[in-house]
Amino acid sequence: MTHEKVMVAIGPNHVAEITLNRPEQLNTLDSPMAEELYEALVELDADPKVRVVLLKGAGKAFCAGIDVKELAGKSALDYREWIERMERPLVAVSRMKKPVIAQVQGVAAANGMGLVAAADLVIAADNARMGLTAINVGLNCVGPVIPVARCVGRKKALELLLYGNLIPASEALALGLVNKLVPKDELETQARRWAEELAEKSPIAVQIAKSAFYNAEDMDYTKQFAYMNEAFARLCTADDAKEGVQAFFEKRKPVWKEK
Numbered sequence: 001m002t003h004e005k006v007m008v009a010i011g012p013n014h015v016a017e018i019t020l021n022r023p024e025q026l027n028t029l030d031s032p033m034a035e036e037l038y039e040a041l042v043e044l045d046a047d048p049k050v051r052v053v054l055l056k057g058a059g060k061a062f063c064a065g066i067d068v069k070e071l072a073g074k075s076a077l078d079y080r081e082w083i084e085r086m087e088r089p090l091v092a093v094s095r096m097k098k099p100v101i102a103q104v105q106g107v108a109a110a111n112g113m114g115l116v117a118a119a120d121l122v123i124a125a126d127n128a129r130m131g132l133t134a135i136n137v138g139l140n141c142v143g144p145v146i147p148v149a150r151c152v153g154r155k156k157a158l159e160l161l162l163y164g165n166l167i168p169a170s171e172a173l174a175l176g177l178v179n180k181l182v183p184k185d186e187l188e189t190q191a192r193r194w195a196e197e198l199a200e201k202s203p204i205a206v207q208i209a210k211s212a213f214y215n216a217e218d219m220d221y222t223k224q225f226a227y228m229n230e231a232f233a234r235l236c237t238a239d240d241a242k243e244g245v246q247a248f249f250e251k252r253k254p255v256w257k258e259k
Contacts, residue, residue, distance in 0.1 A: 005033035007058070008040050014051035014199040015192065016044045023059025029086055029111055030067040038088045045096040051199040051206070053096075054191060055119060056103035065110030065133065086111055087143045090118040094214050097207040099198060103191040105184060109133045109166065114144025117151050117177060120210060121198075123191045124169050125184040130177065131166035150217075151176050202240040202256050 007019040018040050020027035029037070044050045057063050066086055074082060090111070093100045102119035108130040116122055116130060132141035132148065141148075141161055149157035152175045160167070172178045182190045198206070212231035216224040235241055239257045247254035 003036045003040060005030070006036045006040055008044070010044075010047065010049055013196040014049065014203075015054055015195045016047070016050040016052070017054045017056065018044070020055075020057040020063055023057075023061075025067065026061040026064035026107060027057040027059065027112070028064050028067040030070055031082065031085055034086045034089060038092055041089060041092045041096060041100070045098050051098060051203050052195045053098055053100045054103055054195045055100055055115070056191070057105070059106075061106035061112075062102070062104045062108040062128070063112030063115055064107050065112050068137070083143060087114070090114050090144070090147060093118045093120065097211060098203075099206060099210055101191065101195050101198070103187060104128045104130070104178070105187055107166070110141050111144050114141070114147055116172075117144070117147035121194075122178045123180040123182060123187070123194055124172065124178045125187040126169050126181055127184045128169040128172065128178075129166040130169075130172055131164060132160045133164045133166065135162060135164035148177070202244060202254070204238050204240050204256075205235060205244075208235050 005021055007021050008016065009019075010016045018037065020029075020033070020037070022028060022030075022033060041053065044053050070082065099120040101121045101123060102116050104116055104122060104124040105128055106125075108116045108128065110131075110133050113130040113132055116124075132145055134141045145157055145161045148160060152160070156175060167175075169178065169181055173181045180190070180194065208231055212228055216227045219227060240254075243257060244254045
């Protein structure tokens, strides 16, 4: 489909990019943009040319949250449907087979921070700041705090939720919200390079690893091992597993076959 508020590009080396494209509004999510983002994620997950998705924002900010201009004049049922639409992209990332890397610069606030936390991996510029800021305007970030809490733990998540402060990139790195921190002027280059490095791995091995990780996350400890062992056994029957081991012994680069 045609997207107006997100830009979608499939580049070389099996990496696709989704760019939030409301830079004058700091890429705040309105309803059409949230829907376009969700649809773009689903479309790219189904595209056999794509192995990794890079999610970024145009302009000086990653995403400053939800566009509060849409708040007025709704019933409780309308609000429920509206916020579910806004949070569908956060849920979609965990259900995708393919990994999503968030490329973060400037501010990632409220649902923007939720997107960062929901992403599988995050590379951020050293000028990035993020926070669950809705409490400062009499609302709250009870949706975005769900992926945030899985990254930082209960106490820190509650602090972020209740105080609404923006934290610097260095603290986000220390808390586990960010994987890599790079200079602002190197973010574009290093994010692309990191995504392409991941796209060189066996697609089926990466996809099974991601799916198994999320599916097992809330299981009992011993059940996690049983589930993961089953996932590993299934992978061992794949052509890519055989090709990877053979290439290792033959000291050559593997040629992946399965999407």
